[in-house]
Amino acid sequence: MSTGSKWAGWRRIAVCLTLGLLLAGCSGKNTYNRDYDKLPKGSYTGKSYTVKRGDTLYYIAWITDSEVSDLARINKIRPPYNLEVGQKLRLSGSAPTKTAATRRKASSAAIAKQTPPPGAARCWRWPTSGRIVQAYSNSDGGNKGIDIAGKRGQPIYASAKGKVVYVGNQLRGYGNLIMIKHGEDFITAYAHNDTTLVRNGQDVKAGQKIGTMGSTGTDSVFLHFQIRYRATALDPQRYLPPQGSSPSC
Known part of the structure; x- marks a missing residue:
């Protein structure tokens, strides 16, 4: 085989490899977009x-x-x-x-109607800081909370005072999950924790560190956070104060 033919063959291989990598990148899922x-x-x-x-x-x-x-x-x-x-x-x-x-x-x-249910305007706090990479959606199969990106090991805090009613990883796709009851009608959920620092039945204060951010049950480091009124998921951004500020109540 001549030198020119060899170089032509290597060029074809390089082009194929490059296209393969580009196609793989295009077909890769958005790891934040979780239904x-x-x-x-x-x-x-x-x-x-x-x-x-x-x-x-x-x-x-x-x-x-x-x-x-x-x-x-x-x-x-x-x-x-x-x-x-x-x-x-x-x-x-x-x-x-x-x-x-x-x-x-x-x-x-x-x-x-976007009318807050009774008690929804309680003093909710941000569970962590970071960029929201997926917002709440009330459509069928939509994201029933918000996804907040951050660094592994970043602190996760209780959004309000309450009692821990679940700590575990039984729910596939949520990784290490913490659920906190606030009164009789509200529950907050914190998914994909790297570590959990609370136990079932424990009373927690607003702003208390309950875990650290991780990627359990997913492919990227972020926190999936929900606020639920009875069986209804609410949009957390409607009730949380601006990031970096404390509740006004």
Whole structure:
């Protein structure tokens, strides 16, 4: 083979490699763009759920899009909502009370009209600092919170005072997840933590460090943060103060 032919062959190989890398880059997914509500929500099926180790009633309500009060009523569970591994919970089979149904309908209507539900304007704090790489969306399969980019090990703080009701990594796609209950109607969630610094049942103060930012359950370092009113996800940016400032209340 002549020298010219060899160089022509190497040029063709180089062009192919370059195109291959470009195509791979173009086809790579946006690791921040996570359709969380399309991810598997647990191992439950039908109208019942079998309690597993680490489950709490708040976690089960979260993954089944139910209200804690409805699950407690249907299954006759009293506060503090203790569960046993292997216990089978009914998710339906008993129609919600008119009060619960009306409450859910009113809540959905309020969110659709961008009217804050009662108590939504409480003193929420930013759970961490950083650029928002994906905003909230109320569309089907949309992002039901906000994704905040940062550095691995960056502190994560409780957005308001409350009680930790779940710490674990059972929900695929969320990595190490922390859920905090604020009163009876609100829950905040903090996903993809590198480390978790709180335990189930622990009372936390607003601004208390509860974990560190990581990439568990995803491919990039960021925090997925949600505020939920009963079973309805709210847009956190509507209730958080400007980044870098403290709540005015």
